[in-house]
Amino acid sequence: MELKGIYPIVPTPFESDGKVDLDSIDRLVQFLSERKVHGVAILGALGEGQKLTGDERGTVIRHYRKLIPAGMGLVVGVRAPATDPAKLMAMQARDLGADALLLGPHNVQKDAALLGYYLQVDETVGIPLVIHDYPAVTGITMSIELIAKMYEQGNNLNYLKLEDPPTGAKMQALAKLTGPGLKVFGALGGMYALEELELGAVGIMTGFVFAGLLVKLYDMVQAGEMDKAAALFYDFVPLNRWEFQPGIGVSLRKEIFKRMGIFNTAVVRHPGAVAGEECVSQMLRMIDHLRAKGYQL
16 A cells, blocks of 8 residues: 555553553544544554563454455554564564554664565565664664665565654665655654655654644645644644653653543553653643644554
């Protein structure tokens, strides 16, 4: 399938005893469907995918596949320290119904090893792969030359989730090497979403809770309504910034979902930082400000 539009990266909800909370996933999918997102991305860094067992991953993927309505895509995060485990994780996700995979790199900072990893997983699974370029989290830096080789040599490596700032400059440099064939998703909390869409990003794949605002932004840019898009973006970008704080971003987003009645708890699996009450209160002030301006969140 073709990937484009707004693909929220979603957190995985847990019960107070740490078990995966499937009921909260039900409400989350309903919330996102009502906001007309184009797809959902699960089990990435925000989804605490590395903290789930193999059986838990399978349960979560099956549950999302059952719930996702027709027309919405399901992207599943995959990352492993070596190629063979990554292939096994990728095959599991494919066989359970993933439409595409968000593939993070292994831990070896060598271009030949990274290229081999991506090409082997690509050959194994045969479904669209999104290269995850996020050095702040993965510890791996991928040059434009390496990403271009992945795209040129792979069969399904046609997408990139770009989180290596400055993102606009890297997008433009990649376009010179690959042309329009490599399709880029903006990310980084949506903090540069307007500019990334303006430069040709096919969508935004990020964890911003209020995905409906990103859908409106995307639709405005697609319609060429850049003044309206800019006015919208400049209103909500402070909240993007706050949600995306390193370390506590997962906690903050879960706290919002809990207060909205979508998640039962805001539990983050250990090790994971929990946002303090004052930090949460400051975030809620921003949300109240947007609601006071008339935004339906």
